[in-house]
Amino acid sequence: MQSVATLTRINQITILIGISFIFYELTNWEQGIWILISTVVVAGPFSTFLSYEKGKDRFLGTMVGLVVASLIEYYLRFNPSQLPVVAVLLAFIAGFMATRPYKYFIIMITVCTCMGYTYMNIPYTSFSPMSFLVDRGMGVFAGVLIFFLMQRFVFGNGNSRLELAEESLGALNKLQKILAEYQQHPNTVTAYQCAADIFEGTKDLKSYVDSAGLVFSKDLNKETRFARQVLVLNKRALKLLIDQPVVERSQIDRLLHVVTLKISRQ
Amino acid sequence: MSVYKIRNRFLDIYDPYWICRILSLKIGTVTILMCLCNAFLKAPQGPMAYMLTVIICTAATEALPLASRSKKLGAYFLLMFLLSTSGMLFGLFSYFRVGLFLFIMIFTYLVMRFMAKNPKAAVVPSLMIIWGVMQMEGGGSTDLNAVANSYLYYAEFGMMGVITILFFPDFTPNIFKSALIRILESDMRGLGDRGFKNSHPAILSALFVIHSKLSFLPPQYEAFYQAIVQFQHDFFQSTSLTMEDQAAIKVVLSELIAAIDHDKTFSLTSECAQAIKKINRAAYQSISSLVDGYNLCKA
Numbered sequence: 001m002q003s004v005a006t007l008t009r010i011n012q013i014t015i016l017i018g019i020s021f022i023f024y025e026l027t028n029w030e031q032g033i034w035i036l037i038s039t040v041v042v043a044g045p046f047s048t049f050l051s052y053e054k055g056k057d058r059f060l061g062t063m064v065g066l067v068v069a070s071l072i073e074y075y076l077r078f079n080p081s082q083l084p085v086v087a088v089l090l091a092f093i094a095g096f097m098a099t100r101p102y103k104y105f106i107i108m109i110t111v112c113t114c115m116g117y118t119y120m121n122i123p124y125t126s127f128s129p130m131s132f133l134v135d136r137g138m139g140v141f142a143g144v145l146i147f148f149l150m151q152r153f154v155f156g157n158g159n160s161r162l163e164l165a166e167e168s169l170g171a172l173n174k175l176q177k178i179l180a181e182y183q184q185h186p187n188t189v190t191a192y193q194c195a196a197d198i199f200e201g202t203k204d205l206k207s208y209v210d211s212a213g214l215v216f217s218k219d220l221n222k223e224t225r226f227a228r229q230v231l232v233l234n235k236r237a238l239k240l241l242i243d244q245p246v247v248e249r250s251q252i253d254r255l256l257h258v259v260t261l262k263i264s265r266q
Numbered sequence: 267m268s269v270y271k272i273r274n275r276f277l278d279i280y281d282p283y284w285i286c287r288i289l290s291l292k293i294g295t296v297t298i299l300m301c302l303c304n305a306f307l308k309a310p311q312g313p314m315a316y317m318l319t320v321i322i323c324t325a326a327t328e329a330l331p332l333a334s335r336s337k338k339l340g341a342y343f344l345l346m347f348l349l350s351t352s353g354m355l356f357g358l359f360s361y362f363r364v365g366l367f368l369f370i371m372i373f374t375y376l377v378m379r380f381m382a383k384n385p386k387a388a389v390v391p392s393l394m395i396i397w398g399v400m401q402m403e404g405g406g407s408t409d410l411n412a413v414a415n416s417y418l419y420y421a422e423f424g425m426m427g428v429i430t431i432l433f434f435p436d437f438t439p440n441i442f443k444s445a446l447i448r449i450l451e452s453d454m455r456g457l458g459d460r461g462f463k464n465s466h467p468a469i470l471s472a473l474f475v476i477h478s479k480l481s482f483l484p485p486q487y488e489a490f491y492q493a494i495v496q497f498q499h500d501f502f503q504s505t506s507l508t509m510e511d512q513a514a515i516k517v518v519l520s521e522l523i524a525a526i527d528h529d530k531t532f533s534l535t536s537e538c539a540q541a542i543k544k545i546n547r548a549a550y551q552s553i554s555s556l557v558d559g560y561n562l563c564k565a
Contacts, residue, residue: 002383010378017395018371025363036399044392084301091297091321095290096280098325112318113400192464192473192495199470242464242499 005163012155013043020146027142031135038062038143041106048151048160049211055144057103062140065110066133072115073132090115160215161223164208168227169266171205172259174198175234179256182241186249191241198241202234226266233259272443273527283475284444288437289328292430296324299426309419315401316423319349322393324427333482338431346427348390349397350420354413356398357406366402373398438482439563443526445472445479446494450519453501457512464498473498486562493559500552511546514538518553522560531564532557 002010020039024032042055076083090112097108114136178194178201205227212224233255240251272284281287300317309316323345327338352373359369374395382388407413449472456462473495480491507515517538525532534543534550534557543550 002379006382007379010375010382013378014371014375017374018367021367021370025367033399033402036402037396040392040395040399044388044396087301087317088294088297092290092294094321095293095325096286098289098329099286100280113314115314188499189492189495192498193477195465196470196474196477199465199467200474238465238470239463 003166005159005166008159008162009048012150012159016043016147016150019150020143023142023146029135029138030131031139034136034139035143035146038140039147042144042147047208048155048163049208049215051147051151052214053207053211054102055147057101058106059140059144061103061106062110063137065107066114066136068107069111069114070132072111087115157216161221164212164223164227165266167205167208168223168230169263171202171234172230172263172266174201175230175237176256176259176263179237179252179259182252183249183256186247191247195238195241198234198237202231205231229262233262271527272440272529273447273523278444282444282448283472284437284440288441289325291437292328292434293321293325295434296320296427296430299429300423303423303426307419307422309423313423315353315397316419319346319353319397319420320423320427323349323424324430327431331478335432339428342427342431345390346420346424348394350417352394352398353401354407354416357401357408357416358413360402360406361408370395370398436482438479439487442476442479442483442487445475447523447526448472449494449498450523453498454516454519457507457516458509469498484563490559490563493555497552497556500548507546507549511542511549514542514545515549515553518542522553522557526560529564531561533561 016039017036020036024035027035029035038058042051042058044051044054072086076086090108094108094112097105114132175198178197182190182194209224209227209231212227216224237252237255240255241247277287297317300313300320304313304317323342326345327342330341332338332341355369355373356366359366377391377394378388381391381394401407407416449469452466452468452472456466476491476494480488518534518536521536521538522532534540534554539550539553542553
């Protein structure tokens with residue numbers, strides 16, 4: 001079942017896409033579709049926190065990608081028969097970028113999308129590098145701008161707070177489950193497995209807390225404080241489980257008690 | 267130096283667990299096949315839509331935790347259907363501007379409402395919307411004849427993805443071994459450093475990767491995993507390592523890494539291994555059980 005924050009975000013994304021579409025239709029820009037593509041991509045990660053980060057990276061990455069794409073297209077204009085070789089090379093590099101930070105990944109995606117492989121069947125399409133760059137650049141800028149303006153002045157921070165609170169509570173519930181699991185099978189292998197799960201399970205929350213300054217300005221609100229407390233509890237669990245020669249069961253019990261109390265207070 | 271070797275000093279910086287290498291090889295393979303396919307087919311629009319769809323769907327079969335080839339094929343067909351159908355629907359509505367506006371809003375709401383249970387599961391509906399939007403700027407299928415024709419082209423290009431999934435080698439053991447090498451390298455760096463703990467992110471990440479791949483590997487890897495955990499636990503509890511012990515252990519661990527890299531069995535017969543056996547029996551035991559676990563997987 002979807003949470004309240006997720007449902008609200010769905011409504012926000014639907015409105016964002018609708019407004020971008022209207023902007024695209026009314027301005028009738030050459031390559032204006034990039035406005036819509038950019039808005040969908042930036043809002044795509046769903047979480048407001050990740051969207052803010054993604055918006056910045058999207059703009060920078062796309063600009064670099066456009067420059068690279070125009071250089072490649074310029075090269076292919078004189079060597080059209082080499083497109084399959086370039087396409088395969090790009091595919092290999094794109095695979096490598098899949099787990100890199102979004103900024104680098106989007107460079108490759110922009111290059112692939114711009115190349116369009118259209119040249120494969122019609123290699124002598126007209127090509128003017130400056131309009132190629134400017135048309136798409138304007139589209140991306142407008143798309144990212146629509147997202148930022150809507151997020152900052154229309155949607156506000158209410159849902160971001162709710163999202164952070166839900167993520168923190170989710171991480172706390174996960175921690176409670178993991179500690180209870182360890183209590184049932186208290187051995188070394190389970191301890192390490194639980195530690196690895198805790199480490200992976202808090203990655204999202206860490207990135208949320210890191211982006212909190214960007215989303216909530218500089219004010220430290222109660223949701224951010226709670227998220228930081230959850231991170232501290234997770235760190236404590238990690239230390240108890242694998243950094244000591246012997247796992248102290250009583251300390252694990254005490255931590256589980258604290259986690260359960262925190263959950264019941266929320 | 268081959269890209270197929272588990273260790274590669276250039277690639278390991280960007281791809282510590284072999285995941286990008288597998289993705290890259292798979293995407294590269296399917297692209298080569300599709301370029302060959304394109305030499306004989308004349309797609310009704312630029313081949314980009316077909317090629318990118320097949321590339322994304324093929325990459326997804328590697329990125330998603332799917333244990334068998336049949337499950338990978340199932341996920342591939344489902345994704346191909348969802349992405350191609352999204353494109354077709356947007357294409358069909360692209361002539362009616364008000365209708366398209368209403369359709370985009372309704373489509374976005376419905377796919378997000380019913381396919382994005384949580385933020386992490388929202389990738390597929392987001393891709394469906396992007397795919398649809400990409401079909402709007404001309405070139406999309408605007409009537410049912412064109413839709414049928416496009417589906418046939420998706421099927422033809424899609425066959426290249428099926429061939430890649432069916433015949434692509436299983437590199438999961440490489441991910442497992444690569445993560446183990448990262449742990450051993452961290453251990454070698456941490457030797458003698460009192461501040462180095464098992465809760466170091468490099469070790470926890472590698473352990474998580476190893477555990478996540480266990481269900482795709484033969485049962486002896488489960489025993490190997492347990493040996494790795496036990497080694498890691500014992501190893502960092504032994505505080506009585508002298509400088510001599512540390513030097514000998516570093517040599518033995520680097521020999522073990524080389525054996526894993528060359529995919530060969532390993533035995534503790536070297537001088538350094540025998541020296542550890544004499545001076546620190548506990549450390550020798552923990553390395554010995556790790557080596558046994560490794561050799562069991564090689565048997």
